[in-house]
Amino acid sequence: MHQLLEIKDAYPEAKVIGGSSETQIEIKFKARQYTHSVYVGDIPELKQYTFTDDYLDLGANVSLTDLEEICDEALQRYGPTKAQPFIAIKKQIRYFAGRQIRNVASPAGNIATASPISDLNPVFVATGTILFAKSLKEEVQIPMDQFFKGYRTTALPANAVVAKLRIPISQENGEYLRAYKQAKRKDDDIAIVNAALRVSLSDSNVVMSANLVYGGMAPTTIPAKKAEEFIVGKIWTDPATVEGVMDALGQDFDLPSSVPGGMPTYRKTLAFGFFYRFYHDVLSSIQGVKVHCEENAVSEIERGLSSGVKDHEATAAYTQKIVGKATPTVSALLQTTGEAQYTDDIPVQKNELFGCLVLSTKARAKILSIDFTPALDIPGVVNYVSAKDLLNPESNWWGAPVSDEIYFAVNEVVTDGQPLGMIVATSARLAEAGSRAVKVEYEVLPAILTIEQAIEHNSFFNHITPAIKKGDVEAAFASSDHVYSGTTRIGGQEHFYLETHACVVVPKPEYDEIEVFSSTQNPAEV
Template sequence: MGENCCQNKAKNDNKTDQDANVYTSPYDPTQEPIFPPDLKINFEEYNKKALMFKTNEVKWYRPVTLTDLLELKEEYPDSKIIIGNTEVGIESRFKNMKYSVLVNASHVPELTDIKFTEDGIKFGASVTLSNVEEVLEKAKGDLPEEKTRVFTAVIEMLKWFSSKQIRNTASIGGNIMTASPISDLNPIFQASTTRLEVVSKGSKSKELLMDKDFFQSYRQTIISASDVLLSVTIPFSGKDEYFESYKQALRKDDDIAIVNAGMRVVFENESDIIKELYLSYGGMAATTVMAKTTMQKLIGRKWDNNLVQVACQTLEDDLPLNADAPGGTIEYRRTLTTSFFFKFYLTVAQQLYNKEIIHNTPIPRSHLSAIETPELGPSTGSQVYELVGAAQKDDNPIGRPIVHTSAYQQATGEAVYVDDMLPLKGELFIAPVYSSKAHATLLNIDTSVSLEIHGVIGYIDHRDIKGVNYLEVIEEQFLAVDEVIV
């Protein structure tokens, strides 16, 4: 404010400077700072208005009517519709993806509506995963158990779906349209044949099923570029229908899946004869896939021990993985596909036994633990230390429980790790090459195939070390020379 700046005037620690409109009372750390009233916004009025922000590189739209949304999608068919920006934000920052047009559909009423129908619960595509979880939990408490088995599977999966903050912003429609091959929810939606409603400008809405043909290729579905996903109907389950979902990751909380699955079986009326079977897997191909041959082969069979053997024989053919498949751990992932089915078999067999549909339980007591989900509760920690003497100076840390210098940054999320850093131009990465034998004589290393891979710059071995190729702490060579010992 030039000459009228508050710094050019005499300070008054107890009054408001009316000319500069600056409150100059001293800060009191015991009081919560008051948010400036002039900065408060009438959100109700603000949320009813369409917005558009534009830079030289990006146009960002926020329509508030379905008509406006459809017009934008027709004008920009390659635009990205976003809700929580949980996928596009990561792609833009870490994968250097560029999107010239972004459309935020979080304020379109038709996409945020939730309705109960005769067949299930219809969620607008912009409904957040936290709201989906809340509605399904309430429905689970209000409706009969046999009607909410798909809901239970979704609720269980959402417990381990990313973090609470992500679920508060990410939408159910965004999860489907992203079409990730390791999506935690898409195998459930595909196995339950969830119904989708899509619409484009000038056309009536149409219904699509998330069936075996829904995912076409990597990140591609049968929904066309000009269509907008309106709603997702998660179906009620039936009396003779059983549903389960499974996920295996490196850790239980907030981690992407190695392999996940949604499984549904429908029996002939109050029997153990399979009428329909749906087995959907993520993490086993470029898309979420269904084990079509296995599903077809098991129809008409009894739900008994012989079923598992037949399923394991065909699942490997249904879900092949090349040795160089992205993600690695090929044998482990193949094993998980059959392990999940075995767990599904045990769970359903126990439920049929409890309903007296089968009278001789096929489950040995030693196998019952496979269908349990133990709740471990939050982790705890403790520190044991001795009290130091009174004569020890305060600045002497020996024997004191001193906080690690980076502890607060790690606990608050302020610590910056290598994965948080954007790669630099020309930056290289190094990866160790391990022997396939635990203890063997090293005769030769053939690097020709690896060096032909695009992006591979070179290979390093013991001859490149300028110094001593030896780790004294563990008494072992750093890089193998003539023998592999571990």
């Protein structure tokens, strides 16, 4: 631990790596580069935990898989009432990513990443957890409700690390804590909205304090302050309480239609729904109070394992040589045994080069300049290819079925991600680095989103204009008894194939040919 603090003191910008589940995403998809990094996965002090009568001191780099077992231990030690924070934590962990990620991910990683949709951070804020940030010279305590300062920014000092968390237990009487999460699928998915809701009631069911903490409703994990202020002093069993909280939540989370992440109405509905479930859950837990409680709002919906049955007898009467038989795909056996050979399985050949496309970052813009020089300055980058290197302008047109799309953009880009050129290097990694180094200057143009806008901007497909004509259209209209005029719109479009492709091209100069190994399902289009 002392060595870690010395490194952070000397290199405050050093990236602390625990499970690296978030860091690898940043490196692969966001092209982040870290000049210094330090691995902390094997530091014993960051994996220790201690139970006391009032709280759990938890090493910040305990794996989430181990944290599940610690929560079980806390439940046995404190009982179900006092262990409510740990029950909530374990519930959130159950649907947190997959087991492989939970085996390496840690609370510190969740906290320091400061994702606004973290499943654990709302629980830490709602329970009043204290974070201990340790540096070489001092240790500071930061309440979790003061830790998140903005989108992906925190109060953690640059030269400090998250050392441990102090998670208080719940009170014996009158305190209730629940955690919720809604994602697009139940398991192994990020949250759309999540929440940790805590309330403390007096003997007469008056709300003494409340923490209504949400994720996915703002750039940070955030408490619903107006709702918290409203509910304190109210009688929980009074139906007007839930109505007032709903109004206050509407003020707390007045999401505009342009909110990052979209779905403002749905997200607000989830926020309301979580509190509604919490309200009735608490009602059902209060002893001796006869108040209508909606059990359907409280109970969890559990889906069992799916199963299926094949009925081979039903098709027996229709069985022919091929039709009606369960015939395996030709390549199925090789694929299931791992013997199938793919493009990436082809051995690297001598002097083989790798290409990576340079893609547009604008939806529609004029290309003012493309500077490949920074890429060529990288050792291992050999060259670049653009439309200027093709045999003729016609070679730059492609696309099924009539070759009506430009491949390498010329003068103007019409889609985000349109290829501008290709960097060629001695390895795939260097080609990707070279692609990121290319500097492109744009003049952004107005987006064309409708047919009317296309006509207004004189944006037509002039390269190829296929048409199907039969008969005299004008004469047919002229001789018709009735003519209806108007406009119809068809929203269909060609399917976008979300498939990764790769190919290996082997020059054969002696035959003035090239040999292409491609992952495509349509060799005629290569």
